[in-house]
Amino acid sequence: MSMLSGKTAIAGIGATEFSKDSxxxxxxLAAESVLAALNDAGLTPADVDGLVTYTMEKNPETEVAxxxxxxxxxxxxxxxxxxxxxxxxxxxxxxxxxxxxxDVVVCYRAFNERSxxxxxxxVQDRGTEPSAENAGYAWYTPHGIVTPAQWAAMTARRYMxxxxxxxxxxxxxAVAARRHAATNPKAWFYERPITLADHAESRWxxxxxxxxxxxxxxxxxxxxxxxxxxxxxxxxxKPAIIKAAAQGIxxxxxxxxxxxxxxxxxxxxxxxxxxxxxxxxxxxxxxxxTAIIYDHFTPYVLMxxxxxxxxxxxxxxxxxxxxxxxxxxxxxxxxxxxxxGEAYIHGMNGVAEGVRQIRGTAVNQVANVENTVVxxxxxxxxxGLILGAxx
Amino acid sequence: MSQDEHPGLTREQLDPFAGKSCGPSRQSxxxxxxxxxxxxxxxxxxxxxxxxxxxxxxxxxxxxxIAPPAMLQVWSMxxxxxxxxxxTQDPRKELxxxxxxxxxxxxxxxNCEQEYLGDAVPGDWITTSEVIESVSDVKDTGLGRGHxxxxxxxxTASPDPLGDGELIGRQRWRLxxxxxxxxxxxxxxxxxxxxxPRPRPAINRDNxxxxxxxxxxELRIQKCDSCGTLRHPPSPACGACQSFDxxxxxxxxxxxxxxxxxxxxxxxxxFDYPLVVALVDLEEGVRFVAEMPDTDREDVAIGLPVxxxxxxxxxxxxxxxxxxxxxSSQ
Numbered sequence: 001m002s003m004l005s006g007k008t009a010i011a012g013i014g015a016t017e018f019s020k021d022s023x024x025x026x027x028x029l030a031a032e033s034v035l036a037a038l039n040d041a042g043l044t045p046a047d048v049d050g051l052v053t054y055t056m057e058k059n060p061e062t063e064v065a066x067x068x069x070x071x072x073x074x075x076x077x078x079x080x081x082x083x084x085x086x087x088x089x090x091x092x093x094x095x096x097x098x099x100x101x102x103d104v105v106v107c108y109r110a111f112n113e114r115s116x117x118x119x120x121x122x123v124q125d126r127g128t129e130p131s132a133e134n135a136g137y138a139w140y141t142p143h144g145i146v147t148p149a150q151w152a153a154m155t156a157r158r159y160m161x162x163x164x165x166x167x168x169x170x171x172x173x174a175v176a177a178r179r180h181a182a183t184n185p186k187a188w189f190y191e192r193p194i195t196l197a198d199h200a201e202s203r204w205x206x207x208x209x210x211x212x213x214x215x216x217x218x219x220x221x222x223x224x225x226x227x228x229x230x231x232x233x234x235x236x237x238k239p240a241i242i243k244a245a246a247q248g249i250x251x252x253x254x255x256x257x258x259x260x261x262x263x264x265x266x267x268x269x270x271x272x273x274x275x276x277x278x279x280x281x282x283x284x285x286x287x288x289x290t291a292i293i294y295d296h297f298t299p300y301v302l303m304x305x306x307x308x309x310x311x312x313x314x315x316x317x318x319x320x321x322x323x324x325x326x327x328x329x330x331x332x333x334x335x336x337x338x339x340x341g342e343a344y345i346h347g348m349n350g351v352a353e354g355v356r357q358i359r360g361t362a363v364n365q366v367a368n369v370e371n372t373v374v375x376x377x378x379x380x381x382x383x384g385l386i387l388g389a390x391x
Numbered sequence: 392m393s394q395d396e397h398p399g400l401t402r403e404q405l406d407p408f409a410g411k412s413c414g415p416s417r418q419s420x421x422x423x424x425x426x427x428x429x430x431x432x433x434x435x436x437x438x439x440x441x442x443x444x445x446x447x448x449x450x451x452x453x454x455x456x457i458a459p460p461a462m463l464q465v466w467s468m469x470x471x472x473x474x475x476x477x478x479t480q481d482p483r484k485e486l487x488x489x490x491x492x493x494x495x496x497x498x499x500x501x502n503c504e505q506e507y508l509g510d511a512v513p514g515d516w517i518t519t520s521e522v523i524e525s526v527s528d529v530k531d532t533g534l535g536r537g538h539x540x541x542x543x544x545x546x547t548a549s550p551d552p553l554g555d556g557e558l559i560g561r562q563r564w565r566l567x568x569x570x571x572x573x574x575x576x577x578x579x580x581x582x583x584x585x586x587x588p589r590p591r592p593a594i595n596r597d598n599x600x601x602x603x604x605x606x607x608x609e610l611r612i613q614k615c616d617s618c619g620t621l622r623h624p625p626s627p628a629c630g631a632c633q634s635f636d637x638x639x640x641x642x643x644x645x646x647x648x649x650x651x652x653x654x655x656x657x658x659x660x661x662f663d664y665p666l667v668v669a670l671v672d673l674e675e676g677v678r679f680v681a682e683m684p685d686t687d688r689e690d691v692a693i694g695l696p697v698x699x700x701x702x703x704x705x706x707x708x709x710x711x712x713x714x715x716x717x718x719s720s721q
Contacts, residue, residue, distance in 0.1 A: 122657070127593060128593045130593050130594060130595030130596070131593070132595070134593035135592075135595045135597060135598050135625075137590070137593065138592030138593055138598060139624050139680055141590035142589055142591060142592050142704070142710055143668050143681050143710070144589075144659065144662040144682050145652060145654065146659060147657065150652055150668070153652040153654075154650050154652050154668070155650070157650045157651060158649065158650035158670075161693050203656070204656070204665075205655060205656050206652050206653065206654050206656075207654075207665075207688070257680075259649075259650075259670050259678055259680060260623070260624075264649075264650070
């Protein structure tokens with residue numbers, strides 16, 4: 001068990017609006033969301049001494065600090081592997097705070113990912129600089145699998161073959177997300193729910209993935225403020241205690257193309273994260289009334305439910321049936337609408353929803369949420385959190 | 392398709408163009424200057440001293456430095472933003488209009504031959520004239536159906552801008568005016584000149600052996616010299632025993648489909664869609680991803696046997712792909 005459990009808390013969350021065309025720079029989105037998170041926490045830029053973000057983030061710590069007039073920054077670090085990072089940036093911030101390296105650490109992620117460079121377009125260039133990272137793409141992009149959806153579809157097909165999950169099971173995940181987004185005014189798909197039939201009729205992107213199996217591309221920014229649990233108790237918001245934070249790379253893990261293990265539909269890195277989280281927080285699936293499950297592609301939600309033991313291996317297809325992952329079900333997931341319904345901010349908006357569920361302020365609030373799970377991107381080196389109420 | 396759509400122009404239509412001058416001759420804007428020569432040889436990297444050193448040039452029997460022969464066409468070019476006066480009197484305009492109307496709207500330069508007959512020296516004025524040499528009968532090529540047009544430029548040099556020059560060289564220039572083949576049929580081989588190239592693998596010290604193998608028609612996979620474990624994707628060391636010693640073995644190219652995707656969107660112009668890409672369990676025990684460009688999506692299923700094939704993608708690059716094995720079901 002790590003020494004971190006319960007020592008730190010998320011004391012502030014802040015975001016821009018989520019859109020398809022923000023009309024302003026990515027740096028402005030970062031600055032706006034960081035300032036909003038600090039305001040939410042009752043702190044100012046001058047209080048910040050740590051900054052953590054993703055290696056994919058294009059807004060340098062120096063520029064964010066300068067934009068908001070921060071003073072001395074004593075800790076800054078970045079986490080690799082795209083959407084796998086939301087729990088990991090919180091882990092880094094929590095470690096910095098718990099060890100006294102920094103007192104107020106802000107995690108941020110901001111981009112114009114729809115109006116600017118679209119991740120969905122994938123890797124179409126001929127980048128031949130002979131780095132190990134580029135060489136890794138040599139086995140995929142020359143064959144025409146160049147996008148995240150295409151990489152994910154390979155794993156999804158095998159998972160569906162092995163588990164018997166059908167398109168209806170994927171649809172149940174999409175329907176739940178869009179139902180929750182429909183009642184969240186911040187969600188892009190506010191007031192636009194879908195049916196299982198809508199899902200099944202949506203066009204192919206990369207078989208077996210349809211359009212409504214794929215998350216959005218979004219413009220927006222999201223920031224989080226991490227302080228010690230002790231300090232959080234003196235700040236205006238109800239603290240979301242970081243009961244556990246963990247990362248995972250397992251033997252077969254790769255960046256979207258973990259095709260070479262014995263069972264490619266079993267996310268070993270997510271199981272590694274889940275095992276750490278349960279042990280550190282001393283909790284089990286029965287203690288979790290709602291969860292944020294990273295939903296870039298619907299089949300990976302099914303796989304993650306199995307990784308965390310919310311259901312048995314191969315049983316997620318049954319678990320998600322009959323509204324079981326919607327409000328009122330056994331485990332409502334992605335109550336903000338997820339990345340399918342609210343916005344794709346690389347999982348950071350999911351962490352914010354986890355905080356709101358602990359605070360009791362979510363638009364789709366689940367009753368009596370003492371603890372919640374938040375996961376990072378699946379099918380990549382990843383991370384996760386268990387957030388909980390104080391005391 | 393193109394034979395019916397594009398029967399081609401007749402000899403009666405084409406023969407009148409042969410021998411026609413492409414407009415008035417064109418003179419260089421300035422006489423040849425040593426500084427122009429030096430700029431050009433610096434850019435090209437030509438270190439022959441006879442272009443800059445009188446003694447070196449005299450040692451070859453000449454009387455002074457000469458201009459590089461390969462600069463033949465440089466002197467009388469119109470320059471950046473320059474316009475050619477020839478358009479008003481150029482019979483090629485009429486020829487190209489005929490070809491456009493016949494459906495041969497695309498153009499590619501196919502070859503350029505230069506012939507050097509004499510030296511040009513600093514101070515010379517260069518005059519260029521161009522004649523249509525021939526227009527071919529209609530031809531079917533990898534690009535499509537069309538006509539080849541050959542022109543010949545003649546270059547003369549004279550120290551006097553008004554004087555008759557001495558013939559110093561000729562340039563034969565060939566264009567192909569064509570109707571492109573339809574995309575989607577056999578376009579994967581990269582034969583379409585207007586199709587952007589595919590993503591190219593980044594080749595480095597760890598994976599170069601694989602692409603050397605495909606050039607030789609083999610699917611080579613790394614094998615640890617110490618413990619014999621096969622590994623793919625390549626790695627400099629063996630995860631099973633930490634040995635950095637390895638060699639490669641050629642796979643049989645046979646395997647079964649472990650999983651597959653069918654790509655529909657987004658459509659990268661370099662590929663045809665829907666595109667099947669398979670993850671294959673090779674019979675030697677490693678897994679490998681490659682496309683199945685010739686396979687219909689309805690015919691693919693997990694567990695079906697496949698065999699590797701190879702296709703030249705670029706001059707120095709051969710890529711593997713899979714086809715369904717003979718006698719496989721469905």
